[in-house]
Amino acid sequence: MFDTHIHAYQLPARHRMARECLVPAVNEDEWSDLVALHQHHVHFWVALGVHPQYADCWTPQHAMTLERQLRKPGVVAVGEIGLDKRLNIPMRVQEQVLRSQLRLAVDLGKPVILHDVHCIGRLLSILKEERVAAVGGVMHGFYGSVEMAQELVALNLGLGIGRLLLNAKSSRLPSVVKTVPAQSLVVETDAPWRVAVADWRRPLLDIITAVADCRSWSVLDAVRITRNNARRILRVNGEGSHE
Ligand SMILES: [Zn+2]
Numbered sequence: 001m002f003d004t005h006i007h008a009y010q011l012p013a014r015h016r017m018a019r020e021c022l023v024p025a026v027n028e029d030e031w032s033d034l035v036a037l038h039q040h041h042v043h044f045w046v047a048l049g050v051h052p053q054y055a056d057c058w059t060p061q062h063a064m065t066l067e068r069q070l071r072k073p074g075v076v077a078v079g080e081i082g083l084d085k086r087l088n089i090p091m092r093v094q095e096q097v098l099r100s101q102l103r104l105a106v107d108l109g110k111p112v113i114l115h116d117v118h119c120i121g122r123l124l125s126i127l128k129e130e131r132v133a134a135v136g137g138v139m140h141g142f143y144g145s146v147e148m149a150q151e152l153v154a155l156n157l158g159l160g161i162g163r164l165l166l167n168a169k170s171s172r173l174p175s176v177v178k179t180v181p182a183q184s185l186v187v188e189t190d191a192p193w194r195v196a197v198a199d200w201r202r203p204l205l206d207i208i209t210a211v212a213d214c215r216s217w218s219v220l221d222a223v224r225i226t227r228n229n230a231r232r233i234l235r236v237n238g239e240g241s242h243e
Helices: 028-040 052-057 060-069 091-108 120-129 146-154 172-179 201-215 219-234
Strands: 021-024 044-048 075-084 112-117 137-139 157-161 185-187
Touching (some): 021 075, 052 075, 075 091, 091 112, 091 120, 146 157, 146 172, 157 219
Parallel strands (some): 021 044, 044 075
16 A cells, blocks of 8 residues: 555654655655655655745745755655645745745656645646646645546646545545546545544555445555556655665
């Protein structure tokens, strides 16, 4: 199983599983700790970036530090970055910080881990303008329509399917999972934010089982397909090394 979005650094050490995952940063304070985390757990791949929640802390110095940190072993992506309407940070600031990080990702050839809350139209235009299709990545916590999913897939982005799929009230997401190309599906827990139990394997397996049900796959096939997709998008192999 490959969890493409887990804030493992914020989990107690005993809950950090020895299984493949992508650990995104939310701000600069986490960058060097996440680089060190990969040294201890070689299957913990790392994304470094500044979450829109911290966009107002961004300075030109951040871009220089981030560029240097992105070259470290185990740092396979830029994230988590994006736009969030709920935040009290002007969209102008959020967009500028997002663009700076997208440019770094494209320059260094790294995929991106994207966060969006109610800004998808604007986000799509920026992704196109910054030519993000060249590096691809994952739309974390996808919750949109089939049409939106298709637009993201056309931009070379995978869809991070999370716990929303387990919510019986979410009627749109099962049809997205059913209809998008199989190679665009990856799974994520977003722990510890959305998981209230101590066994982190269980929620990921529940999500994978729900994906399998939507696609009429066996659970084993769903594990294999979503893991291979994550490895391909993030350009890592199963041996703990970066291609
Ligand atoms: Zn997150």
